[in-house]
Amino acid sequence: MKVMEVQKSDEKLAKMAKILKAVANHNRLRIVQLLLKTGEMTVNEICEELENCEQSLLSHHLAALKEAAVLSSRREGRKIYYSSAKKEIENLMNCIENCCK
Template sequence: MEVHKSEKKLVAMAKVLKAVANQNRLRIVQLLLNEGEMTVNEICEKLENCEQSLLSHHLAALKEAGVVCSRRDGRKIYYSPAKKEIENLLNCLENCCD
């Protein structure tokens, strides 16, 4: 039984790593960590060469992996990091690349 739990955890970890294994998605996550909760339009304004449809695709992939979460307020959807530990992951990756 314990092996099965470990396997589930490994699958979840791989899913997170796959979701952030893209420089645009890393930029999005870093922006949300720095700025806090933002809408798609606000994120698009901050990123260069932003196409809203592609940004929405990236956000959906990040949300599916549990990296970001969203909440609706009227017609707007706000995105934010799902867990504070995501910042630790990005810091670790940055340190590995020095």
């Protein structure tokens, strides 16, 4: 196992904290898990999969995850498709899940 450097640059630590803060929400974790499973979905498709979904709140969660570079999006006509931004996000989710065993 690779040991992380004890001292990281403030910029790197800020980016790490931003990602953790973005996923530190039950609904956002569900969104990330769903997109890792399916690959890519529109807002409406995500809303259909999630229980008690309010589209305005979902859009807020998606924006926060995108701003933290957890998710990426692409536009096709009037639809916006969301997906995981990086392969490492799946590793992060697996790590968090393993911590909960």
